Every structure is written in C-alpha cells, then in structure tokens.
Amino acid sequence: MRTQFSRHLVCPQHTDKQVRLSLESLQGKDNECVEGFLKCDTCQTLYPIVEGVAIVVKDFVASRQAKDDRYEEGGALFVPYRWVQYDHSSEDRLLSTLKWRLKPNEFYNRIVHTISLKTDGVALDMGCSMGYSTLELAKKYAFVVGIDLSFSFIKEARRRLSTSQQENVEFCVADSLHAPFNYMKFDLILALNLLELVQPTDLLSSIHWLLKPHSLVVFADPYDYNYQPHAKQRVDAQTFRSMVEKTGFELVQKTKTESHIPWIIKIHERAYLFYFVDYIMAKKLSKHKA
C-alpha cells in the first residue's frame, strides 16, 4: 500500500463520524508500506497491512469466520477468475469451437466502455476481484480504488498493478457495506456480479453514502442464486431496478430495460458457466449541487 493512501482511509467502526487512520509502518520502501498497521486513535482498533495489502474490515475475526473461501487461493473460484480476467487463451477448447468469437474479459471492456472519461474523477470498484475492471477504469479516471473481501484476490490485483505500471490505482481488503472512506467521496462506483453476495438494500445504501451528488453507479449482474442458495434477499432485473429507484437513484434511460451481455467463466477444465448479464447505470439524485 502506498503510504499516501492511508490519508484517504477512515475507521469502519464509526458510522456516525469520519475518523481517520494513522499509519504505523514496520517495513517498507519508496513510499510503499509492506508490513504495518493502520490505527484508529479514537477506538484503538488496529488494521493490519500484510504483504503490502491493507485489511480494513470492521470485524476482522468475524469476517474470517463468515468468509467465503471460494475466492481465496486454493478456493473453487480463484483460478476461474484468473482465467476470466487475465489468463484465457484462444486455444481454449470451448472458445475455439464457438462460431461466435468470445473473449471472456470482453465483458469488462464492454462495461467500462459505457463509462465516460473523467480525468479528474475518483472511482471505486466494489468486489473488484483481481482488478481487471479496476485497471481498465483507471485509464478513464484520475484515481481508482479497488476493494474486495478476498486477500488472495487483492494480492493478485496488486501484482497485476505492478506489472501494468499504472500509478493511479490502489487496492485494499475492505467490505463494500462498511467501506473505509469518507462519505460523498466518489464520482463513480462499479459493482459487478456482487448482488448475490450481499444484501442489495445494504449495498445500495452504502453506494448512496459514498457517491458524490449526481454521480453514477454501474451494476452488472446475472441474478444467479444457484451458487448462493442461502441469500436472504433475492432480486431480478425488475425488482432490482425498482429498489435502485427507491434508494434515491434515477436509472439512466438506456438501462431502464433489461439487457443481456454475454459473460463466460471457466470453472474447471471441462466446465464453463455462461451468463447473460444485466447492466444498469443509475445517477444519484441529490439536492446538493453537482
């Protein structure tokens, strides 16, 4: 983690006030902290920085216990996400037999393509996984932060960042529902394929809190609960759109109706999941001036 990034973080324990964290670096070089702590001087909570990854989650122990290990290294979805975002090849048995040419990461390119350039803007990618969409977004925005609950994904995203040599990106382990940032901070939030893993109403409130007035949020989701059978709050294209509107957003005209963007993920050598993902862009309604 770059040391300057700590100035943008607030303690996720305090919902009523915004309390900054101070950095205690134990090991690092060239403005990078490799091992250390972020400390809240109000509640004394320490947030570790391990292998350069800051872990700024509200209750670290509870989040480890409740955690979805499918997205950690060795988990069932670690390699599939590496494939979909970075490592697929045109030699792949299924992709090479398809008549219609499909590049798995094309899904992310298509989504980011719909987002206008904002060279002075700050964006947040929630549930960013290995950061493919984050790094694409960083070509359009001045600064982008990618957050995910998976330590392994964030570690890999940071590795990709160092090879991409982009300097306007930072990644950390954080919860989208208790994100460690000041309210009204972001000009754009991206939340791709996240709805099955969180309570959508909580996610919408968190996004509303973090977005600057009149700023945009982009969702893309297949609403597939087969892998999340215990999800308490299930949505589909219609119910989610009305939830978005009720939370204080206005749907962008072209996304008022359901869409079907192809997305393919290889879950093992002989099995793939093919989705048609729905895409939604919405603007935060606000009395504040833009």
Ligand SMILES: C[S@@+](CC[C@H](N)C(=O)[O-])C[C@H]1O[C@@H](n2cnc3c(N)ncnc32)[C@H](O)[C@@H]1O
């Ligand atoms: C289905 S994957 C989608 C990843 C990526 N957005 C994409 O479309 O390729 C969901 C991701 O969200 C992360 N995640 C789940 N709950 C989260 C939360 N509350 N806050 C942040 N990330 C979360 C998971 O670790 C996982 O990487």
